[in-house]
Amino acid sequence: MLLTILTVLITLLYPLAIWLGKGQVEPRWLACLLLLAAATRLPALRLSGVARWSVGGALLLAGCAVWSNLLLPLKLYPVLVNGALLAGFGYSLGTPLSAVERMARLGGEDFPPAATAYMRRVTQVWCGFFVVNGAIAGATALWASEAVWSLYTGVVSYSLMGALFGVEYLLRLRFKRLHHV
Template structure:
């Protein structure tokens, strides 16, 4: 539990720390934040190959920031996170159980085929979100100021995620009512 809280805190505060640190702290020292982000995810590395690849990618970005002393590799971390989530959710679409269904089954429920199809569609929607969010994060990293990048990756993208969660919840309630699930 404490590691989960730390992971969430580091993830949420990372863009703001990069923004506030820019111009005050050399990027090679800010790279320590990326190392902390990877370290908080170490327990997940045993569970998922996507988590292992994501951690390896983060370490490569960190090494590039240390070597070059540039901020860009650190700004690419949210792109990496979206790519990793897209890989995990996308891969699940090639398996019998989608990522959303796998998460829903953690509560021990069994679902009829119509609900499984719905969860597969929700997984596809999340894949679309990760593509768009990752592209915007990439564009802001390359062509926008640190303030715009930080605002998007540290505030707006989380707001969009919350809207998607909330919207899907409302659609799910309607779906359950219509299909008696």
């Protein structure tokens, strides 16, 4: 639990730390944040191929930042995170249980076919979100200032994610009411 909280805090504060550190700390030293983010995911390596790719990608980006002493590899981390989430959610669409259904079943519930179809659709929506969010994060990393990149990846992106969660929650309540689930 403590490791999960640490992972979330690092992920949330990462864009702000990169923005505040620019010009104050060399990018090769800021790469330590990325190494810390990767280290917090180490326990998940045995559970998920996506986690292995994500940690490997983070280590590659950190290595590039250390070697080049450039900020760009560090700014690409949110693109990597969106790509990893897209891979995990997208892969689940080819399996009997979509990612959203797998998470919903953690509560031990069983769902009717209509709910399964709904959760598969929600998984598809999240895949679309990860594509768009990752593309915007990549564009801001490549062509925008560090302030714009930090604002998007540290505030706007999470706000959009929260809005999507909120809208989906309201639609889920409506779905449950209409289908007596």
